Amino acid sequence: METLGHRDVLLQRALQHADVSRLARRLASRPALEVETAPPVRLAAVAAILRVVDEEPELLFIKRAEHAGDPWSGHMAFPGGRLEPGDASLEMTAVRETFEELALDLTHGQMIGRLDDLAPRSPVLPPIVIRPFVALVPPNVTFVPNAEVAATYWVPLSVLRHEGTRAEHEMMIDGVHARFPGFRVDAHIVWGLTERIVRQLLSLLDG
Secondary structure, X not given: OOOHHHHHHXXXXXXXXHHHHHHXXXXXXXXXXXXXXXXXXXXXXXXXXXXXXXXXXXXXXXXXXXXXXXXXOOOEEOOEEEOOOOOOOHHHHHHHHHHHHHXXXXXXXXXXXXXXOEOOOOOXXXXXXXXXEEEEOOOOOOOOOOOOEEEEXXXXXXXXXXXXXXXXXXXXXXXXXXXXEEEEEOOEEEEOHHHHHHHHHHHHHHO
């Protein structure tokens, strides 16, 4: 069994990685944009989870299971969900949802900051504001996805930074052909709110 001391050593080592250290500094030095909301707008939170393996930072994506009536059915995403009455904060929403979806306890890692609040740009999606948190976990974490998660992917940041990973998601909205920027992950495309979160994270690293 991994001891708390060993876990702390692994986290401190990961925090010393140049990219992770730069990201943590920049998150700490900038006020994240908060969007004021009022009913019927709901609040939600997601966790952009990093680990460092063989000196390479990796970002965790999930592919949501397909469910009828779910506007994000089958999407590539980050673990997360809506604020519930028992959540003390949106950060705790991200922690709770990550544990529910992956049996991954972020309290055994370290929150290193948060990104700007985001809202869907499409009127066909529910009125919601999403707050992304950035978490760091040890390289040897394991998890067990629940029925809401069809697959998980650890993707190196170097791959996401590579121009060859850029892609487009095409779909029809109210009879109009639309294209959205994205990142190719395996056979899937990260687009929409998740793409915007990834782009914001990479801009802090490389800007």
